[in-house]
Amino acid sequence: MRRSSGVVKCLLALLYILPMAVQTALADDREYRLTIIPADIARSYFPTGENYLIPVDSKTESLVERARYYESGGSLQQALKVYTMASRRAAGTPAAPYIIFKQCSLEADPERAVSCLSGLIEGYPDFPLIDAVRFELAFRFYIGEEHDRALEILREIEENERGGSIVLTPSAIFFSGIIRAEQEYFEEALSDYGRALEAMHLAGGAELEGLYAALYLETAKAHFALGHFERAEHLLVRIYGTAPSSTARSEALWYLALLYVEREDWGGAYSAYSLLVEQFPDSLFAVQAKRELGSMEAFEIRNIEGVYDTSILTGLHSFDTPDRETAGQGAASESGIGFSVQIGSFSRQENAKALVQQLKELGFPAFLVQAQVNGEYYFRVRVGTFDREEDARTALSGLQDKGYSGFILREE
Numbered sequence: 185m186r187r188s189s190g191v192v193k194c195l196l197a198l199l200y201i202l203p204m205a206v207q208t209a210l211a212d213d214r215e216y217r218l219t220i221i222p223a224d225i226a227r228s229y230f231p232t233g234e235n236y237l238i239p240v241d242s243k244t245e246s247l248v249e250r251a252r253y254y255e256s257g258g259s260l261q262q263a264l265k266v267y268t269m270a271s272r273r274a275a276g277t278p279a280a281p282y283i284i285f286k287q288c289s290l291e292a293d294p295e296r297a298v299s300c301l302s303g304l305i306e307g308y309p310d311f312p313l314i315d316a317v318r319f320e321l322a323f324r325f326y327i328g329e330e331h332d333r334a335l336e337i338l339r340e341i342e343e344n345e346r347g348g349s350i351v352l353t354p355s356a357i358f359f360s361g362i363i364r365a366e367q368e369y370f371e372e373a374l375s376d377y378g379r380a381l382e383a384m385h386l387a388g389g390a391e392l393e394g395l396y397a398a399l400y401l402e403t404a405k406a407h408f409a410l411g412h413f414e415r416a417e418h419l420l421v422r423i424y425g426t427a428p429s430s431t432a433r434s435e436a437l438w439y440l441a442l443l444y445v446e447r448e449d450w451g452g453a454y455s456a457y458s459l460l461v462e463q464f465p466d467s468l469f470a471v472q473a474k475r476e477l478g479s480m481e482a483f484e485i486r487n488i489e490g491v492y493d494t495s496i497l498t499g500l501h502s503f504d505t506p507d508r509e510t511a512g513q514g515a516a517s518e519s520g521i522g523f524s525v526q527i528g529s530f531s532r533q534e535n536a537k538a539l540v541q542q543l544k545e546l547g548f549p550a551f552l553v554q555a556q557v558n559g560e561y562y563f564r565v566r567v568g569t570f571d572r573e574e575d576a577r578t579a580l581s582g583l584q585d586k587g588y589s590g591f592i593l594r595e596e
Contacts, residue, residue, distance in 0.1 A: 220362070220398060221319075221355045223391045229316040229351070231289040238282040244274045248283065255290075264290040281308040285317055297324050315341045315352045322359065331363050338363075354383040358399060361406075370406045377403045382535045384499055385528035385565075386542070388587040393497040397427035400496055401436060413443055419501075425490020426497060433490070434464035438473065440488065454483040498589035502529055502562070523576035524568030525583060527590045529555075536563035543567060546586060548579065566593070 219226060227233035232255075240248050251266035267287040274280040281304060288300035301321040305314065318341050325334035341356040361376030377399055384392065384399075404419035420443070423436040441456035457473040457480075464470050495501035527543065527550070530536040536552055543550035543565070553564040567583065567590070570576045576592045583590055 220358045220395065221352070222389050222395055224389060225351060225355075229313050230320070231286045236282075238286070239278045241274075241277060241279065244270045244277070244279055244283065247273065248279075251286070260290050260292075281311040281313075284308075285311075285313065285320075288317075289320060294324060294328050298328075315344055315356075318344075319352055319356065319359075322356075326359075326363060331367055335360055335363055350383060350387040354380050354387055354395075357383055358395075358402075362402060365402065365406055365409070368409070370409045373406045374403065374410075377406065378531060381499055382528070382530050382532065385530070386535060386539055390587055392499065392589070394428050394432070396499040397423055397429065397432050397496055399499075400501060401427070401432055404436070405439060408439055408443060413446065417443055421489070422491045422493040422496050422501070424488075425492045426494070428497070430464060431467065434460060434467040434469045436490075437464070437488070438469040441473065441476070450480065451483040451486060452488070454480055455485045455488055458485050459488055495591070498591070500526065500529065500589065500591060522569035522571055522594075523573045524566040524570065524593050525576055525580045525590045526564055526566050526593055527583065527588055528565045530563045530565070531561075533563045536565050539565045543583075543588075548583065 221230075228235040230236065238244075238248055247266055247270035251263045251270060254260075254263035254266060264287060267283055267290065271280060271283040271287050274283050284300070284304050288297060288304060291297040291300055298321065301317055301324065304311070304317050305321065308314070311317065318337050322334040322337040322341075325331075325337065338356040338360045342353050345351060345353045357376050357380040361373040361380060364370070364373040364376060380399060381396075384395070400419050401423050404416045404423065407413075407419070408416040417440065420436045420440050424433050424440065427433045427436065437456055437460050441453050441460065444450075444452035444456060454477070457477050460467070460473040461470045461477070493501065528536070528539055530539075533552075540550040540552060548567045550565060550567050553566055555562045555564055567579050568576060570579065573592065573594075580590055580592060
């Protein structure tokens with residue numbers, strides 16, 4: 185297992201953090217390729233999002249327009265200077281925290297960025313986007329390898345949203361898991377990934393396919409690190425065959441190669457490295473795969489097939505199947521056969537109940553089904569039941585319109 189620790193540690197630096205302008209100005213050349221924040225939230229809550237609106241007035245409008253012009257042209261330092269001028273002029277107005285957040289996000293110097301963000305949190309505790317500020321501060325602490333401080337800030341986000349609207353909690357928990365994994369606390373990381381998945385089910389939303397795939401990929405990597413090779417392989421072949429991002433697919437193939445190395449399946453490892461170079465020639469993983477191939481004996485390349493599994497994109501994947509569920513609550517149709525739509529699966533009954541209540545308030549006939557898998561209890565949230573599959577499909581369409589994902593089950 186430790187043979188690949190240097191490579192794995194290097195790859196852990198290529199994490200899936202938020203798509204902010206600061207990424208172009210990081211001094212340590214880390215590259216953040218995907219996102220652990222849903223695209224619709226990133227666009228509205230973070231300063232480089234296209235829907236991030238600053239309530240300007242006559243004092244600040246021209247400065248903000250000029251700063252945006254510099255920013256769009258890539259002149260980030262010049263944009264920073266103008267936003268700094270605008271924030272001074274906006275003091276005491278509703279625009280002030282919005283402009284300061286812009287200013288903080290463009291700050292390349294780590295200490296100044298942390299000071300700017302901390303001052304924003306302290307000076308504007310009622311800022312509507314305060315948890316986005318916290319997330320950026322946690323990101324900066326992470327970059328500075330102050331992991332415990334980053335985790336503390338992420339817990340504040342979760343606590344602040346508890347009992348209210350869930351916006352950044354899933355991403356905060358996901359990010360916590362990534363940090364735990366980098367600290368090599370893989371059991372804690374798996375726990376965080378499970379909680380993040382539950383929080384995502386509760387939050388709902390759109391454009392989550394890439395986020396779910398990224399979460400399952402990190403879960404697979406944690407299982408791999410713990411020596412749970414069957415579970416890791418089970419997920420990796422599905423991510424390789426399903427993930428919408430070529431970066432996620434290439435990383436899944438890379439970890440499949442590492443898994444074959446651990447099993448001393450040199451033909452499998454040679455095949456996975458070769459496929460990486462062939463299918464994803466521009467990826468960083470392909471660069472490393474070429475190095476590995478250069479030191480290996482050549483083998484006949486065998487086909488490594490990815491498995492397309494839509495549950496990877498909807499956050500509904502589990503290691504068990506619906507056929508193995510125990511009997512639960514919720515009535516079937518009079519004929520004893522019906523159809524339902526499964527929306528989520530939770531290890532905590534209170535989270536499942538919260539989603540049921542949420543769905544009922546929207547007019548959907550939601551109910552719980554309890555399942556026992558390998559001695560552990562899970563709580564499925566379903567809508568139904570319906571006599572006809574057509575009715576279940578109509579319900580699924582209505583749920584999707586509200587931002588939920590699910591799949592249809594036949595109940596007997």
